[in-house]
Amino acid sequence: MSTKSDTIQCVATLENLALVTDFIEDCADRFDLESQKKFGLLVAVEEAFVNICSYAYPDSEGKAEFSCWIDGTDFVLEIADYGKPFDVLSLPDPDTTLDIMEREIGGLGVYFIRRLTDNVSYRRENGQNILRLVLQ
Amino acid sequence: MDFQAIKEANATIVTVTGRLDAVTAPEYEKAVNELISGGEIAFVIDFNGLDYISSAGLRGLLVTAKQLKGKDGQVRFANVKGTVKEVFDISGFGSIFQMDDSVAAALAKIA
Numbered sequence: 001m002s003t004k005s006d007t008i009q010c011v012a013t014l015e016n017l018a019l020v021t022d023f024i025e026d027c028a029d030r031f032d033l034e035s036q037k038k039f040g041l042l043v044a045v046e047e048a049f050v051n052i053c054s055y056a057y058p059d060s061e062g063k064a065e066f067s068c069w070i071d072g073t074d075f076v077l078e079i080a081d082y083g084k085p086f087d088v089l090s091l092p093d094p095d096t097t098l099d100i101m102e103r104e105i106g107g108l109g110v111y112f113i114r115r116l117t118d119n120v121s122y123r124r125e126n127g128q129n130i131l132r133l134v135l136q
Numbered sequence: 137m138d139f140q141a142i143k144e145a146n147a148t149i150v151t152v153t154g155r156l157d158a159v160t161a162p163e164y165e166k167a168v169n170e171l172i173s174g175g176e177i178a179f180v181i182d183f184n185g186l187d188y189i190s191s192a193g194l195r196g197l198l199v200t201a202k203q204l205k206g207k208d209g210q211v212r213f214a215n216v217k218g219t220v221k222e223v224f225d226i227s228g229f230g231s232i233f234q235m236d237d238s239v240a241a242a243l244a245k246i247a
Contacts, residue, residue, distance in 0.1 A: 014158055014159055015159075017157065017158060017159050018159070036219065039188070039219040039222075040219075040222075042188070043188075043189075043190050043223060046157055046158060046190045046192070047190060047191055050158045050190075050192060096226075096227060096228030097228060098228075098232075099232055100198070100201060100202065100205065100232045100233070101202060101205060103198060103228075103232060108191040108194065108195075108227055109190075109191040109192075111191075111226075111227075112190070112191055112223070112226065112227070115226050116226070
């Protein structure tokens with residue numbers, strides 16, 4: 001059975017990062033997500049939000065919307081933006097074995113989203129990019 | 137994030153507390169860069185009070201570590217633990233940085 005979702009919408013700028021993470025942390029606490037999972041979720045949320053700030057609206061300001069709910073035993077979070085179509089999951093994983101001088105940081109954010117959640121998927125719907133994160 | 141630097145005989149000990157994220161990582165980079173510009177080339181970063189780090193935080197650490205390497209300097213990380221350590225490990229950064237269990241152990245390796 002699904003619970004009613006909690007939603008927050010804000011302008012996708014880095015100044016709103018704390019607003020978003022506070023909201024998600026509050027949701028995770030209310031839904032009794034265990035602390036290890038909650039920490040991973042918060043990192044994944046930051047990575048997704050920073051991606052939206054950087055890529056969804058390169059030339060203008062736009063909104064991001066976060067909705068979370070419980071579906072059975074799963075914690076589900078959907079992150080939507082109204083920017084140009086972009087599937088962050090299409091980015092390749094970084095090479096995490098390189099040494100310090102060769103190491104680049106690109107792609108690490110998406111890698112974290114994949115590694116710190118149990119399931120992640122992307123869809124384009126009604127002019128929105130929607131990233132769905134699931135923690136079991 | 138709070139940032140404190142204390143100069144010891146062999147190194148500058150930097151204490152970072154709170155969060156290293158997309159907002160605070162640039163502040164960290166700026167503060168370390170100022171110390172490097174002032175001639176410091178040996179650092180121990182104490183993460184005992186760090187609660188949270190993201191890829192942006194790791195980027196800040198990588199940028200400053202690369203700069204130090206370019207100047208024949210060095211940086212060691214002390215007290216990386218808990219969930220912060222998990223992020224280091226997933227990223228592979230746990231193996232490219234010099235990590236120590238305490239500030240004293242880090243200082244001993246710089247001496």
